[in-house]
Every structure is written in structure tokens, then in C-alpha cells.
Amino acid sequence: MYPYIPHTDQEIKEMLNTIGVANIDDLYVDIPAKSKKLNIPSSSDEFTVFSRMKSLSESNAVIPRENIFLGAGYYAHHIPEVVKFLAGKPEFVTAYTPYQAEVSQGTLQALFEYQTMMCELTGMEVTNSSMYDGASALAEAIMMSYRLKGKSRILISEAVHPEYISVSKTYANPHNIDFNMIELNELGQTDIEAMRSMITEETAAVVVQYPNFFGVIEDLKAVREVVPEDVMLIVVSEPISLSVLESPGKFGADIVVGDGQPLGLPLSYGGPGVGYFATREKYVRKMPGRIIGETKDLEGNTGYVMILQTREQHIRRSRATSNICSNQALCAVTNAIYLSILGPNGLREVAMRSYRNAHYLAEKLENEGFNLVFKGAFFNEFVFRVKNNYDKKWKAVFEKGFLAPLPLQRYYKSLKDCALACATEVNTAKSIELLVKHLGSDER
Numbered sequence: 085m086y087p088y089i090p091h092t093d094q095e096i097k098e099m100l101n102t103i104g105v106a107n108i109d110d111l112y113v114d115i116p117a118k119s120k121k122l123n124i125p126s127s128s129d130e131f132t133v134f135s136r137m138k139s140l141s142e143s144n145a146v147i148p149r150e151n152i153f154l155g156a157g158y159y160a161h162h163i164p165e166v167v168k169f170l171a172g173k174p175e176f177v178t179a180y181t182p183y184q185a186e187v188s189q190g191t192l193q194a195l196f197e198y199q200t201m202m203c204e205l206t207g208m209e210v211t212n213s214s215m216y217d218g219a220s221a222l223a224e225a226i227m228m229s230y231r232l233k234g235k236s237r238i239l240i241s242e243a244v245h246p247e248y249i250s251v252s253k254t255y256a257n258p259h260n261i262d263f264n265m266i267e268l269n270e271l272g273q274t275d276i277e278a279m280r281s282m283i284t285e286e287t288a289a290v291v292v293q294y295p296n297f298f299g300v301i302e303d304l305k306a307v308r309e310v311v312p313e314d315v316m317l318i319v320v321s322e323p324i325s326l327s328v329l330e331s332p333g334k335f336g337a338d339i340v341v342g343d344g345q346p347l348g349l350p351l352s353y354g355g356p357g358v359g360y361f362a363t364r365e366k367y368v369r370k371m372p373g374r375i376i377g378e379t380k381d382l383e384g385n386t387g388y389v390m391i392l393q394t395r396e397q398h399i400r401r402s403r404a405t406s407n408i409c410s411n412q413a414l415c416a417v418t419n420a421i422y423l424s425i426l427g428p429n430g431l432r433e434v435a436m437r438s439y440r441n442a443h444y445l446a447e448k449l450e451n452e453g454f455n456l457v458f459k460g461a462f463f464n465e466f467v468f469r470v471k472n473n474y475d476k477k478w479k480a481v482f483e484k485g486f487l488a489p490l491p492l493q494r495y496y497k498s499l500k501d502c503a504l505a506c507a508t509e510v511n512t513a514k515s516i517e518l519l520v521k522h523l524g525s526d527e528r
Contacts, residue, residue, distance in 0.1 A: 150515040151486045155465050155506025157245055159346045162510050164425055167348045171418040192388035196376045198420035205326045206340040207333025208362035212373035214416035215359030218343030219248045222320055223255035224372045225339040229289035229316040232370055237286040241266045241274040243296035246495045272300035272458025280310045289316040295325055299465025300458055304335035325463050327431040339363045348422025358415035437509035438464040445507045445516045452524040457502055465506045481522045
């Protein structure tokens, strides 16, 4: 019986020498030792291996979705079964990224509908057919502003998701782009006066999040009034909130980005997500990724084609706007299905239930003696102050079957005794009250 991997021992040795490790086990040093011990003899048959792996999977902790209070960019929402059914159809799942339009008309049409709905949601004029995720979408937006303005100074709010900032800095590092952080006011919003004083002739763009990482709703009108017309305004936004908040496009945003995970995609232990990227039509040729358009053939039949492909696989590398290799076609199609099934009223209902549940949770926490850190209006997330060792408390609450609010000390030293709580439409009054009870058990 030949092994599945055809490399000889000598070839394996040469490859390991090339990357600078002594043996294959060194490739897995970051995996905890207990997780590597599967105790499966090499001579085991398929039935034995399957049984062993199944028993191991049953030891995983499964948190009921109503007990999930951890947001920070990924959110637990109800996904209608029809969304899962339609998105799982072989025509969508097996369709490769459509290079030739005539091969995948159904997929192209679905992506065209996705673009249309995302434009309506963000209030922008044009949307591409998706990016990898929200973080890379922001990074691409910053690079686009750099190309358009020819300037290397970026002002970015401290209330933008810290992981989005980290990814953006990684993207921008080879170009020596200068990131400058804008502090917050007591409301938890970006400080407008601080922003005003930081804008210079070398500023390419200002980046804010709406609602921001702490759940606080930014005053985009005030932000736009301070940001000059020759400086681009980039807004990161959670899409469901845009069904009840005024769209960033109405406030004059130049680019709107975010992650479409809340729109019908499961948490799935952290991925995949799908980035959305919307901008003004005048910037379309500097937009990364691809755009699907609607046209007519010689016989007058409607057809769908890729009308813009500014990536290096399709045009000269020197002229490419991005080296993004693909979009997230299936995830974007899932977004389109979710939005079409819920419609505007259904999406608003999800948003309002999330809003009400978050405010009910905040009220219960305050009644238990916890204090909210920021005074600004919030959507479905907020920051509250905790006592004692919250990391220890977080783990204890996890053992009780709850994914508790996020400890913030890993991101912000100034918020080491704080947590970011999130609630959506799936959380019940009972789960909220139980969480507060567990969090407050030794706080008094």
C-alpha cells in the first residue's frame, strides 16, 4: 500500500532543511501537546479512525447561541433554513470563481444582486463583488486612498476594530504609510476637535467605524464637516445596523467597508467571513477586486459579465489595484439570499431586536452594580467595567455554558478592567438574566 504523500524520506529531509527545521514535529510546535496525542495506531482501519475522531469531536464545548454575548466583529444571528438550503445548492457551491461570464450566469446574476443590495444598504454608488473579510477590506480602502491622493498620512480612530488596524498596518508597511490614532471623547466617540487639529495637507484619509468597536454610534455628520473634501472619509460599518441607522453614503463617505458575516453566515469557529467594499462611482477604476455588470447580447437577452477586474491576474501587475486573488463568491451569494429573504422590514426587525436586547442587558448589568464606561448612544454592543480578575471570571462563566463579553485588556491597556458586551436577536431574557447572575455572583 503506497502512502498518500509521495515524497521520499530524502525529499522530506531536503524540504525541512530548506525551511530550517529539524523534523516534521517542529512544524506543529504551536499546537498544545495534549491536542496532538490522538492515540491512533498507524495500522488502524477506517472504521477505527472514524470512531476515534467522532469521540474526540464530542468533547468539544458547544455553546447555545442564546448564550453567546461575545461580538467584536463576529455576531450570532438566526439564519433562516431557506438561506442555508439555497446557498447550499450545488450550482452555487461547486461553481468556481467565474472567469468566463457565459459559464456561470447564475452565479454572476446572484453577485450582481448582492452588489445592488449592498449599495442600497450603504448608500453608496458602486460595490464590488466582495473581498476576503472586513479587515482586508479596510486595508484595501486605505491603499486605495493612498493611490488616489498620493499622500501617506492616515488618521484612524482609536475606536476602529484593533484587528482591522493591525491588518491595515501590515498591508501598508511596504509603502511607509503613516498611521495616526485619533483619541476618543467621554461619549466613546472619535474626538472631533482632536481630529480637526490632526488633519494636514499630507492627510490622505480619515477612518472611523460606525457603530464603532465599542458599539457607540459615531456622529458622521460632524466627522464629515471636519474632514475636507480633498481628504477621503473611510467608514467601517456593521451591515445590519445600517437598516436602522442613516447610511454612511448620506453623510458623504467616500468608501464604506465591513464584514458581511452577520448577513446569513454562521460563526463557524471564526470563519469564513466576507468583506464588502463600496465607494463612489468616480473612484471605480481604482477599486480593488471585481465588479459584475448587466448587459444585453446581440439578440437582446439579458446577460451578466465581469465589467471590471483590476487585479494582477487579469492585467499588468504594475497597473493592478490589488493582488487579491479572488472574492468570496459563495459567502457573497449567501449575503444576497439572506437579504432577499428578510427584506428591508425583516432586517430592521433583526436590528431593533438586537438593539433592545443589548439595552436590556445593559440595564440588568447596571442594576447589578456594573457601570457603563462610555456615555454615548450604542447599537448592540457596549463597554462595562468589571472588578476582580475578569479573565478568570470569563473562564468560569464559560464553564457554565456562556460565551461571556470580551475582556478588553488584550487590546487596550487603559481598559484592562473592562469588557465588551454584545446582544443580538437570538439572546433571550432568560439567557441575559442568567449571564448577569453569573457575572455578578462575586462582584458585590
